[in-house]
Amino acid sequence: MKEEDINRCQIQEWYPNFKSISIKTLIHELPESFIQYLLDDSGPFLLPLSITNDDALPNRVRKPEEEEDFVALEGSEDEAEEPTPPPSFPELEMEIKASIESLGGAVFPKLNWSAPKDSAWISSTGNLKCTSFSEIALLLRSSDSVVHDLCHAYDSCEDKTSSRPSVFFLALRKWYPSLHPEMEFRCFVRDKLLLGICQREVTNFYPALLERKCEFNTMIEDFFVEKVKGKFGSESYTFDVYVTKDGRVKLLDFNPWGASTLPLLFTWDELEENSGGEGDELEFRIVESRCGIRPGLKTAVPYDYLDTSSGSGWDQFLRKADEELRQQMSLTEAGG
Numbered sequence: 001m002k003e004e005d006i007n008r009c010q011i012q013e014w015y016p017n018f019k020s021i022s023i024k025t026l027i028h029e030l031p032e033s034f035i036q037y038l039l040d041d042s043g044p045f046l047l048p049l050s051i052t053n054d055d056a057l058p059n060r061v062r063k064p065e066e067e068e069d070f071v072a073l074e075g076s077e078d079e080a081e082e083p084t085p086p087p088s089f090p091e092l093e094m095e096i097k098a099s100i101e102s103l104g105g106a107v108f109p110k111l112n113w114s115a116p117k118d119s120a121w122i123s124s125t126g127n128l129k130c131t132s133f134s135e136i137a138l139l140l141r142s143s144d145s146v147v148h149d150l151c152h153a154y155d156s157c158e159d160k161t162s163s164r165p166s167v168f169f170l171a172l173r174k175w176y177p178s179l180h181p182e183m184e185f186r187c188f189v190r191d192k193l194l195l196g197i198c199q200r201e202v203t204n205f206y207p208a209l210l211e212r213k214c215e216f217n218t219m220i221e222d223f224f225v226e227k228v229k230g231k232f233g234s235e236s237y238t239f240d241v242y243v244t245k246d247g248r249v250k251l252l253d254f255n256p257w258g259a260s261t262l263p264l265l266f267t268w269d270e271l272e273e274n275s276g277g278e279g280d281e282l283e284f285r286i287v288e289s290r291c292g293i294r295p296g297l298k299t300a301v302p303y304d305y306l307d308t309s310s311g312s313g314w315d316q317f318l319r320k321a322d323e324e325l326r327q328q329m330s331l332t333e334a335g336g
Contacts, residue, residue, distance in 0.1 A: 010112040026099040049086040093133040106175035116143030156259040182206035198265040198285040217284040223249040
């Protein structure tokens with residue numbers, strides 16, 4: 001893995017070349033002061049001071065368990081500390097407000113690589129839907145995925161020269177309320193050949209996928225050949241797509257091959273061993289029964305940056321889950 005492979009997966013790098021087949025997105029360069037705000041955990045959790053009146057969130061996210069009672073004794077020279085002034089980014093806020101309005105009034109945010117999926121629980125809607133600057137700041141400030149982008153993006157690179165890019169970007173992507181998680185798929189490309197496809201949401205069993213498996217396989221393979229193959233700079237990578245109800249395929253994201261990208265229903269060993277010859281059949285994997293559901297990874301750790309390396313706790317956990325699944329399938333086949 002090289003830095004250039006990681007860099008190509010930044011949304012501001014790939015989106016301009018693929019925007020006609022992706023979700024409508026507006027991208028803003030972030031000032032360094034805002035980046036430092038996202039990383040600052042030295043004081044109370046303050047949301048930026050809004051210059052508009054359309055933010056319903058309080059400026060300060062209180063954490064009572066971290067606050068100490070302060071009692072000023074008569075005659076004491078001690079005085080209560082002055083409250084920390086809230087940060088303010090008026091120019092950025094106005095730019096983001098205009099983008100939200102032009103995208104229909106609601107967006108979901110993403111930095112160079114990651115969306116703050118792991119902090120969706122803190123929003124009032126329980127998802128990534130944002131209608132204001134304060135909501136975006138709250139999700140970004142609360143996300144470990146974002147911290148990974150800000151501090152550890154190049155950790156797996158053999159030619160690592162820095163811990164972070166010199167500039168960060170905020171991508172605002174149009175919010176679609178009717179998207180179905182079972183229609184999102186991850187695709188694996190090695191040496192410019194599509195080796196595998198699998199459902200992106202592996203914590204549920206969707207019977208409709210069984211019925212349309214062959215249809216989706218053909219649809220996504222054709223999309224890769226016609227729209228993606230030879231147009232992305234890396235030879236090995238993954239990309240995520242969404243299939244709309246009217247049969248169109250939309251490109252959602254690119255991710256590096258291996259490293260911190262989850263292989264989902266595959267393993268990286270399997271994918272690496274696949275010769276990828278022109279005559280080899282593309283493998284399409286879905287959860288085919290309720291016993292094949294993967295455990296939910298709803299933790300504070302970002303979904304695509306869990307440590308699943310060989311020997312890690314999650315590596316052992318997932319290997320055990322795979323083993324139990326194979327045993328269950330063998331018993332089912334034997335009984336049938």
